Amino acid sequence: MIAKLTAKNQLTLPRQAVEALGEVPHFDVEVEDGRLVRIPVRLDGAAAVRRKFAQLNLTDADNAEAVTWTR
Secondary structure, three states: OOOEEOOOOOEEOOHHHHHHHOOOOEEEEEEEOOEEEEEEEOOOOHHHHHHHHHHOOOOHHHHHHHHHHHO
C-alpha cells in the first residue's frame, strides 16, 4: 500500500489500512532502521498518560513544569 505525505506533513493512510485497524485515532510513531513505524494506540484516559509518563521517566513535577510553560 502507498501512503501520501502532504505539504503540511500529514500522512494519508490507505483506506484498506484504516479499515483493517478499525477506529484508531492515535498512533505511536517511531523510526527504525530508516523505516517509519506506526503503532495504533487506544488511549484510555488518564491511565494511559500515566503509563506513558512512566515509560519516559517523567514525574508529576515535569508535567507541572510543562503545563506552566504552555500557559
